[in-house]
Amino acid sequence: MEEGHSHSDAHSAHKEGFWRRYWFSTDHKVIGLQYGFTALLFLLFGFGLMLLMRWQLASPGVEIPLLGALTPEMYNQFGAMHGTIMVFLGIVPLAVGAFGNYVVPLQIGAPDMAFPRLNMASYHFYFWGGVVMLSSFFVPEGAAKAGWTSYPPLADIETMGQTMWLWGMVLLITSSLLGAVNFIVTIIQLRAEGMTFFRLPFFVWAQFITAFLLLLAFPPLEAAGFLQLADRLLDTSFFLPSGLVTADGPLEVAGGGSPLLWQHLFWFLAHPEVYVLILPAMGIVSEILANNTRKPLWGYRLMVWSVIFLGFFSFIVWAHHMFITGMGTTISAFFQITTMIISIPSVVILSALMITLFGGSIRFNTAMWFALGFLPMFGIGGLTGLPLGLAPTDIPLHDTYYVIGHFHYVVAPGTIFALFAGIYYWFPKVTGRTMNETLGRIHFWGSLVAMNGIFFPMLIQGMPGVSRRLFDGGLTYSFAEGVMHYNVVMSVSAFILLLFQLPFIINFFMSIKRGKKVEKSNHWESTTLEWSAAPTPPIGHGNFATIPTVYHGPYEYSVPGYESDYCPQEVPIDLSTSDTAKSVES
Amino acid sequence: MAEEMTLEDVKRHVKVYITVFIALAILTVVTVAVSYLHMPFTPALLVALAIATVKAALVALYFMHLISEKQVILWVLLSAGVFLAGMFALFLGAHADQEAVATLATLILSSHVA
Amino acid sequence: MQIPYEVKARPDTGVNNAKLGIWLFLASEVMLFGGLFAAYVFLRIGADAWPGMMMYGEETMAERADQILNVPLAFVNTMILIASSVTMVMAWASLKMDRFDRYKLYMGLTILLALGFLVVKGFEYGDKFDHHWYASTNNFLGVYFVLTGLHAIHVTGGILVNAYFWGPGTKMWKRGTARDKAHFTNRIEVAGLYWHFVDLVWIFLFPTIYLI
Ligand code: HEM
Ligand SMILES: [Cu+2]
Numbered sequence: 001m002e003e004g005h006s007h008s009d010a011h012s013a014h015k016e017g018f019w020r021r022y023w024f025s026t027d028h029k030v031i032g033l034q035y036g037f038t039a040l041l042f043l044l045f046g047f048g049l050m051l052l053m054r055w056q057l058a059s060p061g062v063e064i065p066l067l068g069a070l071t072p073e074m075y076n077q078f079g080a081m082h083g084t085i086m087v088f089l090g091i092v093p094l095a096v097g098a099f100g101n102y103v104v105p106l107q108i109g110a111p112d113m114a115f116p117r118l119n120m121a122s123y124h125f126y127f128w129g130g131v132v133m134l135s136s137f138f139v140p141e142g143a144a145k146a147g148w149t150s151y152p153p154l155a156d157i158e159t160m161g162q163t164m165w166l167w168g169m170v171l172l173i174t175s176s177l178l179g180a181v182n183f184i185v186t187i188i189q190l191r192a193e194g195m196t197f198f199r200l201p202f203f204v205w206a207q208f209i210t211a212f213l214l215l216l217a218f219p220p221l222e223a224a225g226f227l228q229l230a231d232r233l234l235d236t237s238f239f240l241p242s243g244l245v246t247a248d249g250p251l252e253v254a255g256g257g258s259p260l261l262w263q264h265l266f267w268f269l270a271h272p273e274v275y276v277l278i279l280p281a282m283g284i285v286s287e288i289l290a291n292n293t294r295k296p297l298w299g300y301r302l303m304v305w306s307v308i309f310l311g312f313f314s315f316i317v318w319a320h321h322m323f324i325t326g327m328g329t330t331i332s333a334f335f336q337i338t339t340m341i342i343s344i345p346s347v348v349i350l351s352a353l354m355i356t357l358f359g360g361s362i363r364f365n366t367a368m369w370f371a372l373g374f375l376p377m378f379g380i381g382g383l384t385g386l387p388l389g390l391a392p393t394d395i396p397l398h399d400t401y402y403v404i405g406h407f408h409y410v411v412a413p414g415t416i417f418a419l420f421a422g423i424y425y426w427f428p429k430v431t432g433r434t435m436n437e438t439l440g441r442i443h444f445w446g447s448l449v450a451m452n453g454i455f456f457p458m459l460i461q462g463m464p465g466v467s468r469r470l471f472d473g474g475l476t477y478s479f480a481e482g483v484m485h486y487n488v489v490m491s492v493s494a495f496i497l498l499l500f501q502l503p504f505i506i507n508f509f510m511s512i513k514r515g516k517k518v519e520k521s522n523h524w525e526s527t528t529l530e531w532s533a534a535p536t537p538p539i540g541h542g543n544f545a546t547i548p549t550v551y552h553g554p555y556e557y558s559v560p561g562y563e564s565d566y567c568p569q570e571v572p573i574d575l576s577t578s579d580t581a582k583s584v585e586s
Numbered sequence: 587m588a589e590e591m592t593l594e595d596v597k598r599h600v601k602v603y604i605t606v607f608i609a610l611a612i613l614t615v616v617t618v619a620v621s622y623l624h625m626p627f628t629p630a631l632l633v634a635l636a637i638a639t640v641k642a643a644l645v646a647l648y649f650m651h652l653i654s655e656k657q658v659i660l661w662v663l664l665s666a667g668v669f670l671a672g673m674f675a676l677f678l679g680a681h682a683d684q685e686a687v688a689t690l691a692t693l694i695l696s697s698h699v700a
Numbered sequence: 701m702q703i704p705y706e707v708k709a710r711p712d713t714g715v716n717n718a719k720l721g722i723w724l725f726l727a728s729e730v731m732l733f734g735g736l737f738a739a740y741v742f743l744r745i746g747a748d749a750w751p752g753m754m755m756y757g758e759e760t761m762a763e764r765a766d767q768i769l770n771v772p773l774a775f776v777n778t779m780i781l782i783a784s785s786v787t788m789v790m791a792w793a794s795l796k797m798d799r800f801d802r803y804k805l806y807m808g809l810t811i812l813l814a815l816g817f818l819v820v821k822g823f824e825y826g827d828k829f830d831h832h833w834y835a836s837t838n839n840f841l842g843v844y845f846v847l848t849g850l851h852a853i854h855v856t857g858g859i860l861v862n863a864y865f866w867g868p869g870t871k872m873w874k875r876g877t878a879r880d881k882a883h884f885t886n887r888i889e890v891a892g893l894y895w896h897f898v899d900l901v902w903i904f905l906f907p908t909i910y911l912i
Contacts, residue, residue: 111703114717181724188658189705189717216669219728220735227739230846235836238743238846254838256752260684261742264677265735315669319680328683331676596796603793607786614778618771621911624764634907641903649789649896656714659723666727670734677738681745 026116029539031123032102033430038127039094043416044501045134046085049078051494057473058491072471076145077161079469081133083148084165087277088172089130091415095280096176096214097126099422100183100207102430106530107201109192109548109570114185122178129171136164147469149266152239152259156231157246166229173222176214183211192529194550198304199569201528201554202297205304206283209311210276217272217315224265231257260325267318275314277411279307281374281418282349288371288425289353291526293360294565296555299352306345306352313342323391324398332391339389346382350375366440370421373448374414381410384459399469402462405455413451420447420504428523429530432537433515439507446500453493457486525566527556532568606648613641707883722890726897733901736850740843740908751840754833762840765910768833769844770824774910777820778902784813785899788862788892795885800873803888807866810895814859821852844909851905854898861891 025031055062056070063069070078105113113119136143144165146155155162187208191200200208227238235253239262242255290297297303319327319335353375362368384406387393397403420443428434461483466474473487474480521536533548548570556567567573591599617637621630647653652660709716744750751762762768791806828834828841835845865888873884 114703115721116703177725177728180728181721184724185717185721188713188720189710189715190703212665215724215728216666216731219732220673220738223732223735223739226736226850227846230835230842234834234842234845236842236846237836237839238739238842254836254842256747256839257743258746260680261739264680264742265739268673268735316672316676319676326684326687327680328687331680331683334676334679591796593797596793600790600793603786603789607782610782611779614775614782617907617911618775621766621771621907627912630912634912638904638907642900645785645896645900645903649785649899650893658713658715658720662720662723662727663730666730670730673734673738674741677742678745681742 024120026112026120028101028105028113028116028119029430029543031119032098032100034123035093035097035101035126036099038123038130039090039098042085042130043090043094046082046090047498047501049082049085051498053078053082054491054494056471058488060472060475070471073142073145075471076469077137077143080144080147080150080165081137084133084144084168086411087148087273088169089126089133091277091411091419092176092273093126094419095284095415096183096207096210096276097123097179099203099280099284099419099426100179100210103426103530104183104204104207105186105190106429106534106543107204107528108187108190108195109529109533109544109550110186110190111543111547113182114189115182118178118182122175122182125171125175125178129168129175132164132168132171136161136168139164149270150228150262151266152228152231152262153241153244155228155262156239157251158232163229163232166225166232169225170222173218173225176218180211180215180218183207184215187211192547192550195569196550198301199550199553201283202286202300202303202307203280203283205307206279206286209307210279213272213276213279213311213314217269220265221269224262227265228262260322263322263325264319267321268315271318271321272311272314274407274410275310277415278378279310281378281415282307282353284418284422284425285353285371285374287526287528288367288421289356290555290557291425291524292363292365292368292371293356294363294557295356295360296553296557297352298355298358299348300553300555303349303352306348310342310345310349313338313345317342317389320389320394323394336390340386343382343386343389350379350382365424366435366437366444367421367425369441369444370417370424373444374417374421377409377413377417377451381406381408381414384409396465397462399467400462401458401466401468404468405458405462408455408458412455413448417447420444423508425524426530427511427515428518429534429537431512431515433511433517434523435511435515436507439503443500443504443507446503447497450493450497450500454490454497457483457490461486522568525564527566527568528554529569533570602648606644610641610644613637707879707886716886718886718890722893726893729897729901733850733904736847737904737908740847743839743843747839752838754837765840765912768840769910770827771910773820773824774906777817778906780813780817780820781899781902784810784817785896787813788895792885792888792892795873795881795888798881800870804866804870807862807888811859811862811866814855814862817855818852818859821848847905847909851898851901854901858891858895858898861894865891 022030022034025034052064052067052070053075055064056075061069101113101119105111133143139160141159141161143161144150144155144158146158146162150162150165187200187204227236230236231238231240237253237255237257239259240251240253240255240257241259244251244253244255286297286303317335317338319331320339323332323335384402388397388403388406424435424440461474461480464479464483466477466480466483474484518537521534522531524531526532529548529550534543535545550569551572552567552569554569556562556569556573558565559567559573562573617634620633620637624630625633652663703717704710705716706718707716709719713720749761751765751768754760754762754768787806787809791803791810794800794802794806825845828845833841835842869887870884872880872887
């Protein structure tokens, strides 16, 4: 970075034009907001695709206003793009790009990210990756139809939309690599004085491990993406076995490739990716729980070690997605064992969070409600994963709605609730105003009920074996008869969920303009630096007038003998007089 | 590399670079020469990989200064190395296991047909 | 506010930001090429024959890669890349010795050698096309073209970076303050790390694709 113009100082800020300030900004807070707004729009769009699919599933063949009856081709496009958009363009950018970008430098006491211009580039790669993905709807025969997993041989012989999907992924992977390098360097190099690794807020730890997962797991998928591009554009046969016959007759390719190779490379990324989806969420929830129970996080160190362990193990469990590929018992045993082992740290973190609740005088605000909602929902998601991790039970459940139910419990009422919690929690930091609590409650309770209405029946439908990705939801299968009526329940719930997002959208935009102004900078009386030391919101350019020095761990709430019930990290306390504090600090 | 390098240090480094260059050139000649012997596959592979590893190590240690690099960087590389090794081992393991299953299945099927 | 440790190393980690950043990037590159190599191994052990059926003289079974690929050319290319690694590291050492003229010379040589590598590569590819051997012919040639092709893209990227630091990028050095000079030297070290990595990938590609 060149000196002086690497990022904006306060006095140069007013000279910058609109584009420089809001579009080509190098300020991590602006980039965080760019990520946030873009990702929320993508989430809404991906949700919309899913609503159309649910409409079709509840009443197959019905005419949808403006769109007409869905064709199977459209259904497949919507399905593939729903998954892709939600994972790669919605949740990860929101959790990492938005929350990570905005909060991490503030929490560690850094003036910005380590490489502000790379940070900007990362957003722009993401944005254009999204544009490529969306524009694939308009190419001949439409967007990719091979699912978010893009399994060959189907994906190899798919229509042009699949090529767009691959180029879009290349852009998104580039974006997340730039971001990951930036996060890791920032966290290692730019911690304020006294901010040792074991004084980092748990949210920062979660982002740190997440960045490592993105850094090391994405490249093999990029490699696989290049190979699939070669298959499609250069007519190679990396993923095409010999003697393949399609509806149009035998394929004229050399053959000799392996579809399983794609699955290995894909899941080598995609299992760590599911932890990318969940770790930042755990981080957000931890911050909010500690703040609203006014207690130190129970077992902070244990949680940190668990998250490191999770990150490490997430690289060697991937083939639990491939139990029915004809895998032998030896290797299958290996992956079953690692899968069972990796559920331990998840349980540790969840338990630590629950124990944190014990004996706290809990402040119930909307952020806290969403964080509380996360706990049981993530619990259901994780527990339903266990039968999937064991081959004998996975074989009948694989590729059924049970799997869809499992991971949606983790990601939807799990991660997305945590993200909502984060929005309600950090909104006053960004805008200097609070969001409306009543609308927030409506949003929470409505969403909680609707989410369960959508995803619980999926678990029930999956058990008799209703397959995922069916255009008619399983109408033609006799074993599905008994559970078909749940399709209506789920679809109605999905529209109810949409309805209950309206209070959020209204609340969000209204509060930006008219929300109640916060009385003090540290609105939630929090101990972490982004609240206690950073300037009063809305923060302009630059983070701290002077970089604070950190004296103790992140969650010194209710320290016995201390004047207030929270002691910010940059305020020295004499820990020798306090037993509780000492045990946290040690 | 340490910031506080003196002129003398740099000159010493330059000598090392030239030596490493010569070693790399010789090893390249050796690996090509060995390939003209047309050894059976396994020994050929082992020799080629061994020589490549030595060459790569020379480049990494001396040209990329890993020999005197800081701990953080070694940790980063170690993590990549571990995951890479895991990937290779499990890819190969999965493949071998799958082959075994396929052979077994063919055996069972053929015995049923017969 | 200035980002700390852009030029100077952070005392407790001992490195500056760019140094750590480039090594993280290289770690991801290790995984990228590692993934490609793993794919290569996976395909090869699953193949009935390797390199397999080829138009080679008559249509015959090729038994060894060197019947298809041009080992002498690849040998020359290996030497070129190794030499360019040396000139690159010499360019950096020249800056350390405050010899800007020598830096220009060595960096210029590095760029020329890299261009030479690409020219040789171009001849190699052209020769394959003349035989009607394409990436689609079989997976052996597919692996050959895609892996060496991605490597060539990395070489091209390196040339662009180095050309920038040979030309317009030298502005920073020419500003002449001690900090600017140290900063520029760091940048050349970082560019060098990338360049050596590209060399390192080739060191594995050459024997595994051409020789066995
Ligand atoms: C905690 C323990 C967990 C276990 C034991 C577990 C296990 C599994 C298994 C074995 C499958 C494959 C099922 C099949 O295809 O037959 C699966 C699918 C899936 N899991 Fe989990 N999981 C866990 C947690 C998570 C978490 C935290 C997430 C992410 C946020 C997640 C997201 C997914 C996704 C997205 C899929 C489906 C991928 C697809 O086929 O499209 N899981 N899980
Ligand atoms: Cu998994």
